[in-house]
Amino acid sequence: xxxxxxxxxxxxxxxxxxxxxxxxxxxxxxxxxxxxxxxxxxxxxxxxxxxxxxxxxxxxxxxxxxxxxxxxxxxxxxxxxxxxxxxxxxxxxxxxxxxxxxxxxxxxxxxxxxxxxxxxxxxxxxxxxxxxxxxxxxxxxxxxxxxxxxxxxxxxxxxxxxxxxxxxxxxxxxxxxxxxxxxxxxxxxxxxxxxxxxxxxxxxxxxxx
Amino acid sequence: xxxxxxxxxxxxxxxxxxxxxxxxxxxxxxxxxxxxxxxxxxxxxxxxxxxxxxxxxxxxxxxxxxxxxxxxxxxxxxxxxxxxxxxxxxxxxxxxxxxxxxxxxxxxxxxxxxxxxxxxxxxxxxxxxxxxxxxxxxxxxxxxxxxxxxxxxxxxxxxxxxxxxxxxxxxxxxxxxxxxxxxxxxxxxxxxxxxxxxxxxxxxxxxxxxxxxxxxxxxxxxxxxxxxxxxxxxxxxxxxxxxxxxxxxxxxx
Numbered sequence: 236x237x238x239x240x241x242x243x244x245x246x247x248x249x250x251x252x253x254x255x256x257x258x259x260x261x262x263x264x265x266x267x268x269x270x271x272x273x274x275x276x277x278x279x280x281x282x283x284x285x286x287x288x289x290x291x292x293x294x295x296x297x298x299x300x301x302x303x304x305x306x307x308x309x310x311x312x313x314x315x316x317x318x319x320x321x322x323x324x325x326x327x328x329x330x331x332x333x334x335x336x337x338x339x340x341x342x343x344x345x346x347x348x349x350x351x352x353x354x355x356x357x358x359x360x361x362x363x364x365x366x367x368x369x370x371x372x373x374x375x376x377x378x379x380x381x382x383x384x385x386x387x388x389x390x391x392x393x394x395x396x397x398x399x400x401x402x403x404x405x406x407x408x409x410x411x412x413x414x415x416x417x418x419x420x421x422x423x424x425x426x427x428x429x430x431x432x433x434x435x436x437x438x439x440x441x442x443x444x
Numbered sequence: 445x446x447x448x449x450x451x452x453x454x455x456x457x458x459x460x461x462x463x464x465x466x467x468x469x470x471x472x473x474x475x476x477x478x479x480x481x482x483x484x485x486x487x488x489x490x491x492x493x494x495x496x497x498x499x500x501x502x503x504x505x506x507x508x509x510x511x512x513x514x515x516x517x518x519x520x521x522x523x524x525x526x527x528x529x530x531x532x533x534x535x536x537x538x539x540x541x542x543x544x545x546x547x548x549x550x551x552x553x554x555x556x557x558x559x560x561x562x563x564x565x566x567x568x569x570x571x572x573x574x575x576x577x578x579x580x581x582x583x584x585x586x587x588x589x590x591x592x593x594x595x596x597x598x599x600x601x602x603x604x605x606x607x608x609x610x611x612x613x614x615x616x617x618x619x620x621x622x623x624x625x626x627x628x629x630x631x632x633x634x635x636x637x638x639x640x641x642x643x644x645x646x647x648x649x650x651x652x653x654x655x656x657x658x659x660x661x662x663x664x665x666x667x668x669x670x671x672x673x674x675x676x677x678x679x680x681x682x683x684x685x686x687x688x689x690x691x692x693x694x695x696x697x
Binding site: 254255291293294295309313314315317318321322324326327328329330340341380383384387 | 600
């Protein structure tokens with residue numbers, strides 16, 4: 236397992252975000268190193284989603300800084316940033332077409348082998364490739380969204396409440412999947428309100444207050 | 445009874461029939477029908493007087509067209525309130541294609557360069573552009589709200605903001621064009637459109653009326669498509685923020 240220092244991952248310092256006139260985050264810090272699973276713990280409504288979105292520039296910070304591998308994310312092309320840092324929303328939307336269409340979106344050159352590997356890395360059988368993406372269950376969608384993010388070759392993955400709608404067994408499968416990805420060198424940040432999940436599957440925990 | 449008086453009497457008769465039907469079937473529309481009929485009468489009388497003035501003073505034709513364009517922009521802008529600067533954007537989307545097409549039709553001699561030809565032509569094309577602008581804009585705003593998570597997913601997969609919006613834009617432009625496409629397809633089979641009927645009633649030959657209707661319909665098709673495309677371009681400029689982000693109106697839930 237490759238271990239790397241914090242400078243490879245994401246560093247958030249003194250972040251302040253205001254949305255629709257409401258201060259959602261103020262003075263927030265977060266570290267997401269590579270090759271580790273970071274559990275970002277906070278109750279619902281504390282701003283976990285906003286923090287993760289800010290890390291991929293879906294929302295703009297008023298103050299503070301976010302760096303990726305030591306480089307300010309504002310200096311990166313947002314499209315490049317979002318390929319290096321995969322973000323999977325709590326209820327990820329499936330694009331029209333098959334699971335394979337979803338995984339190949341924006342990466343037309345993706346071969347069958349790479350596609351199947353991404354599915355396996357997300358603990359999905361390669362036979363899923365032909366399924367209609369919008370007909371999948373919530374848990375299956377979460378895995379397909381994970382596989383879809385992996386086809387961009389990210390360094391880091393940010394997952395927003397990936398186990399929110401899952402039973403214990405399905406949540407455990409997600410936890411095992413995340414460990415498998417961590418062992419391949421990916422840095423993973425799981426935003427969750429589930430203390431037990433973070434305790435079981437995260438290598439380190441940060442708390443958003 | 446003169447033809448004009450007969451027309452007014454017939455119009456009042458139809459309004460009364462509609463109001464009586466509403467009363468008989470308790471639709472609660474009788475008052476609304478009465479007010480709408482009175483408004484239509486007053487508005488048409490006023491517009492008739494104004495047009496008579498415009499025909500006698502050609503300079504007023506430009507002012508009349510400007511009022512039509514501004515009214516259309518205010519109407520469309522009111523339907524697109526969520527959009528920053530909706531009225532100005534609607535004004536551009538409506539007037540640029542409508543007035544360009546009017547100018548082209550007058551320049552090539554399809555219609556004579558007089559207020560009598562220019563004002564109604566501009567009016568028809570502004571009206572068509574208004575319809576396309578409103579339908580396209582509404583559909584795009586709705587679809588951006590309903591499909592916010594899909595658009596965000598596309599952004600997260602590395603699409604640029606324009607690429608992420610492209611499917612919604614295509615659907616909106618298509619929706620805005622449906623009425624004029626259907627009208628063009630069904631002309632003469634299902635409906636006899638206003639220009640054709642007006643010219644026939646005014647004494648033109650059927651061939652002249654058909655040729656005029658054809659050029660109006662196809663100009664409308666082009667103007668409405670251009671208006672829809674222009675509006676979506678102006679909407680994207682308002683909604684796409686630096687860093688391939690979308691304005692909070694779309695993605696904040």
